[in-house]
Amino acid sequence: MIKKLLSSGRFLEKQVKRRDFLKILALSALGSGMASEAFAKKFAVYTGSISDPIDDHIRDYLYKMKNFDSPNRDDIRINREVYHTFKSTVKRLNRLQSLVGHGRFHILGLDEGLRFARKYPVVGKFPREELDLMEELFYKDAAEYGFLGEKTLSGLTDRIKKGDVIYMRSQGNYLYREHSLETFNKIRQQVGESVTLTSGVRGVMKQFLLFLNKAYKNQGNLSLASRSLAPPGYSFHANGDFDVGQAGFGALNFTDRFTSTDVYNILCDLGYLRLRYELNNRLGVRFEPWHIRIT
Numbered sequence: 001m002i003k004k005l006l007s008s009g010r011f012l013e014k015q016v017k018r019r020d021f022l023k024i025l026a027l028s029a030l031g032s033g034m035a036s037e038a039f040a041k042k043f044a045v046y047t048g049s050i051s052d053p054i055d056d057h058i059r060d061y062l063y064k065m066k067n068f069d070s071p072n073r074d075d076i077r078i079n080r081e082v083y084h085t086f087k088s089t090v091k092r093l094n095r096l097q098s099l100v101g102h103g104r105f106h107i108l109g110l111d112e113g114l115r116f117a118r119k120y121p122v123v124g125k126f127p128r129e130e131l132d133l134m135e136e137l138f139y140k141d142a143a144e145y146g147f148l149g150e151k152t153l154s155g156l157t158d159r160i161k162k163g164d165v166i167y168m169r170s171q172g173n174y175l176y177r178e179h180s181l182e183t184f185n186k187i188r189q190q191v192g193e194s195v196t197l198t199s200g201v202r203g204v205m206k207q208f209l210l211f212l213n214k215a216y217k218n219q220g221n222l223s224l225a226s227r228s229l230a231p232p233g234y235s236f237h238a239n240g241d242f243d244v245g246q247a248g249f250g251a252l253n254f255t256d257r258f259t260s261t262d263v264y265n266i267l268c269d270l271g272y273l274r275l276r277y278e279l280n281n282r283l284g285v286r287f288e289p290w291h292i293r294i295t
Ligand SMILES: [Zn+2]
Pocket: 199, 237, 241, 242, 243, 290, 291, 292
């Protein structure tokens, strides 16, 4: 089934090799209890040699992470045969978000989303083939296209309970009442109004929309999308993690330039920046200095 969704076997074959390498890399680093800095140094040493195939893999991995937004020849893409279904799903998800509003869409579950789509012609019912595509993407092992993070949702229909979250009106985002809210409030007390909540709780529909929009802008490239956005079902925004930024810094809050802000430096000094995706992480994800790890 998944072969129908993804691109040719040639790409899949290459991908298996990369996945095996990444698993070895992840296991060796985790198994030795290696800290990120030590891991980075090991990378630096490895990049000096050109004869070892493992060195080549590490160099290749580091290059891809550094150039996370650039396509690579062995990236996994949506199969051309189902591209029209992929495209119509992306368009429908965007219409659904416009209908329910950006705020509420953050916590919309699949069943609720499907009900809205059925009821309002401006969105239109999700046809069977679009649901199949979403289901396949959700249950697929994302490691096959390069994302090695943990699964955070077990089921496609998992919902965020409204009572568990609070809408932060001034920020336009939700936070979990336990842990996340307390942490964000503490940060605000220490840092002041200059820190903003750039992204809070995200349910499965929001993650689908973000991930598929990114892939769509890049010709259906799932590997490229997964280097900067967790695939649906793998985002810790469903469990309490959130993103912060500096007021007035706009889209630059989601770039490495965030590390030059006062907010970032104060958060580091105060010890609040426990990052989910550190520099040179071995999860197949770009460095995300703005993403605060809660759990
Ligand atoms: Zn994040």
